[in-house]
Amino acid sequence: MPVTIAGTGSYVPEKVLTNADLEQIVDTSDEWIVSRTGIKERRIAAADEFTSHMATNAARKALEQANMAAEDIELIIVATITPDTLTPSTACYVQANLGALSAVAFDISAACSGFLYAMKLAKRLISDGAYKNALIIGAEKLSAFVNWEDRNTCVLFGDGAGAAVLRKSEEGEGRILASETGTDGRHTAILDIKGGGSACPISMSNANDKLATLSMQGREVFKLAVTAMRQASEKVIERAGLSAEDISLVVPHQANLRIIDAIAGRLDVPNEKVFVNLHKYGNTSAAAIAIALDEANREGRIKRGDNIIMVAFGAGLTWAASAIEW
Ligand code: ACO
DSSP, X not given: OOEEEEEEEEEOOSEEEEHHHHHTTSSOOHHHHHHHHOOOEEEEOOTTOOHHHHHHHHHHHHHHHHTOOGGGOOEEEEEOSSOXXXXXXXHHHHHHHHTOTTOEEEEEOOGGGHHHHHHHHHHHHHXXXXXXXXXXXXXXXXXXXXXXXXHHHHTTBOEEEEEEEEEEOOTTOOEEEEEEEEEOGGGGGGEEEOSSSTTSOOOTTTTTSOTTSEEEOHHHXXXXXXXXXXXXXXXXXXXXXXXXGGOOEEEEOOSOHHHHHHHHHHHTOOGGGBXXXXXXXXXXXXXXXXXXXXXXXXXXXXXXXXXXXXXXXXTTTEEEEEEEEO
């Protein structure tokens, strides 16, 4: 059964943290950050604004665009690596906030690839007839897990959420054409948050050791990202029966402009067909593609019949791509 995206939504916190602001916090410069990443500013959630709050705001907009009531949603999947609590899942808070009490709700953890993992899973569950529809959300409060003394990482990340409503495709509507997901757990150590889980609980004695913050070997991640994203994109393009000329827009993970340029070059897609908003938000992990898709949609960059390629890469290592006819 074909499945379509019936609505998208996104939300970012009000507070803007510019590169100039970061110059006051760590030894960095706007020139270094822009030339290495393309990021100019990012959004930071307030202390009392959690991942579930951002997720709920994005979800409400997606439901409104899909013209669906929260009570009619049957499945909620939140992709996040920065849940409100280890348990219950962030999806449970979102379900309650929305009043979507008919929905089964759970989280998945696949870092920056999480939203596309959720899309593949939800699409399959709808196709199989298990659920009529799904609300998939990528949401992150990375600012709570960033080491604000580490210039290697703190300049890269931001907070936000994006959402999409999936349901059976009706006559004349678009559909998800192909999805690819992959994992290589041999590279867990190059991008992780070591503390806070059962392997390294945060206790009174180690609470100040920055164990519950993100650490990354950027150069290694960069190299692996380009290869994995190219391969995943090529697979979905081929499976969807598309060629480079058929692609209307690529919506890549928003981590680094140099990675995006490298992918576009390898796929032979011109820059004007690649959606970029990382200068405004930095890397928002699982939220990045979801926010980008919603902005592209609302800015009129996508129209009925367009072929969209979305592709992501993140900690794990994980990667994913989707080809969609809009
Ligand atoms: N300001 C100034 N200098 C800095 C900064 C900074 N913010 N950060 C690092 N530097 C310095 C380093 O210390 C290093 O100095 P040294 O040569 O004296 O040791 C120098 O800049 C160069 O560092 P590199 O690591 O070579 O810089 P690179 O060009 O590789 O860029 C970056 C670093 C931006 C992190 C890049 O490697 C990258 O984007 N990697 C991919 C990250 C990514 O995409 N992650 C996605 C997944 S995130 C997830 O899953 C949650």
